[in-house]
Amino acid sequence: MAAEKETVTNAMRLLTAAGIEYTAKEYKVDESDLSGVHAAQMLGLDPETVFKTLVLRGEKKGLMVCVLPVELNVSLKKLAKAAGDKKVEMIAMKELLPLTGYIRGGCSPIGMKKKFPTYIDETALLCDTISVSAGQRGVQILLSPDDLIAYVEGIVGDYSE
Numbered sequence: 001m002a003a004e005k006e007t008v009t010n011a012m013r014l015l016t017a018a019g020i021e022y023t024a025k026e027y028k029v030d031e032s033d034l035s036g037v038h039a040a041q042m043l044g045l046d047p048e049t050v051f052k053t054l055v056l057r058g059e060k061k062g063l064m065v066c067v068l069p070v071e072l073n074v075s076l077k078k079l080a081k082a083a084g085d086k087k088v089e090m091i092a093m094k095e096l097l098p099l100t101g102y103i104r105g106g107c108s109p110i111g112m113k114k115k116f117p118t119y120i121d122e123t124a125l126l127c128d129t130i131s132v133s134a135g136q137r138g139v140q141i142l143l144s145p146d147d148l149i150a151y152v153e154g155i156v157g158d159y160s161e
Contacts, residue, residue: 010101011110011135015143018151022143025131029105029138036070043131043140047071050131050140051124053107055100055116058085063099067109067132067148068121072160079159082119101135108135109152120145120154 007026015022027042040050047070054066054074061083066074080088097103100112109118109132124130124145132148134141149156 007134007136007139009108009111009135009139011108011133011141014111015141015151020143020147020151022141022147024134025140025142027138027140039140040070040131045131045140048123049127049129051121053102053109053133055091055096055107056088057091058083059087061085061088061117063091063114063116064088065109065112065116065118065152066121066159067118067124067154068160069123072121072123074159075161078157078161079119082155082157082159083117102133103137106133106135106137106139108133108141109148109154110141111135118152118154119159120149120152120156121159122156123160124149125156 025043036050036052037047040047050070051067052070056064076088129142130145131140131142
């Protein structure tokens with residue numbers, strides 16, 4: 001009987017290469033509910049520690065990434081101000097894969113095709129460990145928020161509402 005092969009994503013390979021400690025957790029994906037709250041429930045994690053990755057476009061500054069708790073919504077005004085832009089908006093879903101290399105429900109702030117400015121909600125600093133997508137639906141990476149912030153050169157602030 002063959003052993004189940006453990007999933008290794010590009011985000012995991014990058015963290016390993018950087019010497020950053022993390023734990024990977026997998027869960028069965030429900031295609032009808034790709035929400036981060038559902039992922040938290042499936043993994044038995046507090047939703048306040050599970051963070052989603054959103055990709056937005058600024059009117060002048062271009063593409064940016066925002067990482068915030070799954071239960072919160074991004075404040076477009078706060079993010080625009082932090083980015084030095086007048087207006088930001090979510091990118092169209094069809095743009096996600098070509099721009100980042102990731103699909104909805106599996107978008108990680110680690111290992112996108114290009115390096116974009118990454119804004120991490122300050123609530124991450126309230127947690128010892130946070131969870132972000134490993135770059136594949138059904139796989140999460142648990143790591144220190146400080147390690148994530150350092151790795152993606154994250155800009156920490158209040159970006160939620």
